[in-house]
Amino acid sequence: MATLYTHKDENIAKTWVLMTLFFSVVIAIGWAVSYYLESPGILLFAVIFAVAMNITSYWFSDKIVVSMAGAHEAADTEYPDLHNVVENLAITAGLPKPKIFIINDSAPNAFATGRDAKHAVVAVTSGLMGMLNRTELEGVVAHELSHIGNRDMLLSTVAVVLVGFVTLVSDFVLRMSFHGGDRDNKNPIIALVAVAFIVLSPIVASLMQLAISRKREFLADASGALLTRYPEGLASALQKISAYQAPMKRANNATAHLFISNPFGAKAKTSGLAKLFMTHPPVEERVAALLGEHRA
Numbered sequence: 092m093a094t095l096y097t098h099k100d101e102n103i104a105k106t107w108v109l110m111t112l113f114f115s116v117v118i119a120i121g122w123a124v125s126y127y128l129e130s131p132g133i134l135l136f137a138v139i140f141a142v143a144m145n146i147t148s149y150w151f152s153d154k155i156v157v158s159m160a161g162a163h164e165a166a167d168t169e170y171p172d173l174h175n176v177v178e179n180l181a182i183t184a185g186l187p188k189p190k191i192f193i194i195n196d197s198a199p200n201a202f203a204t205g206r207d208a209k210h211a212v213v214a215v216t217s218g219l220m221g222m223l224n225r226t227e228l229e230g231v232v233a234h235e236l237s238h239i240g241n242r243d244m245l246l247s248t249v250a251v252v253l254v255g256f257v258t259l260v261s262d263f264v265l266r267m268s269f270h271g272g273d274r275d276n277k278n279p280i281i282a283l284v285a286v287a288f289i290v291l292s293p294i295v296a297s298l299m300q301l302a303i304s305r306k307r308e309f310l311a312d313a314s315g316a317l318l319t320r321y322p323e324g325l326a327s328a329l330q331k332i333s334a335y336q337a338p339m340k341r342a343n344n345a346t347a348h349l350f351i352s353n354p355f356g357a358k359a360k361t362s363g364l365a366k367l368f369m370t371h372p373p374v375e376e377r378v379a380a381l382l383g384e385h386r387a
Contacts, residue, residue, distance in 0.1 A: 112299060120257055120292045152244060153190075153205040153212045156349060160202070161341050162192035162214045173220065176232050177213060184236050184318055189213045198339040198356065199223070199332045202349040203235035204244060211239045216339070223328055230315060230325030234351055237314035243307045247348070257296040304348045305372045312377055322381040329381075333374035 167174040174191060181188045189211035199219040205211035213235045223231065316322035338356035347354055348370040
């Protein structure tokens with residue numbers, strides 16, 4: 092019988108399958124570049140540069156994201172209910188209480204960030220606070236705490252590192268190819284395969300990163316529902332959030348995947364092939380998973 096526990100386990104397994112495929116793409120592009128350029132030293136430099144840039148971003152992720160979102164710390168005297176909800180659920184989850192921030196925006200949304208549980212941040216918009224009742228707010232906070240507990244920030248950073256590396260190397264090789272070089276000694280078919288992979292790999296890597304992000308949203312939904320023991324609260328919150336039409340004032344592609352719902356609003360709703368390029372699963376699928384698994 093399907094339960095929220097099996098839903099959680101399936102998404103963990105699917106995430107690691109995607110990560111394995113992701114690393115395979117990185118290894119393959121490493122081979123393609125080494126074969127095409129006959130210069131593994133250049134590849135090593137690209138790896139070091141991409142990793143250094145993204146690890147730096149990870150280390151200061153809380154400050155960077157909070158600043159980009161225009162958030163300010165929520166005083167416990169001004170938002171006592173929010174502090175109470177976060178503290179109670181953090182205790183239940185066995186996590187330190189994260190810092191709490193408010194974003195002055197009428198669009199309902201929330202995100203969690205930080206390099207680990209001790210340096211975590213949970214931010215919610217003023218619109219979310221005004222729209223949700225306490226049960227729904229608990230569902231959203233539990234979802235965000237689940238991201239922290241599941242160490243999604245680390246996994247997301249690894250994915251960003253890999254995408255950055257693949258994109259950087261692909262761009263570098265394509266630029267190098269315009270400067271000529273003797274490739275006549277290579278098997279033309281293998282060389283063609285190498286070049287084709289170098290061109291297509293950034294797209295493949297980006298799609299895998301988005302797929303991982305979507306699986307982590309399903310996982311955080313399931314984990315959050317287990318934390319509150321009331322999936323209907325989060326399901327109702329997601330329905331209210333998705334019904335809001337306008338985008339956030341500071342919607343940004345760089346941070347969109349962190350939010351509980353796409354910050355670009357209703358215009359971002361797509362279907363079919365375009366779903367591959369979405370940072371979030373469709374809300375209808377998330378709600379169905381929460382309510383369907385619970386009823387099973």
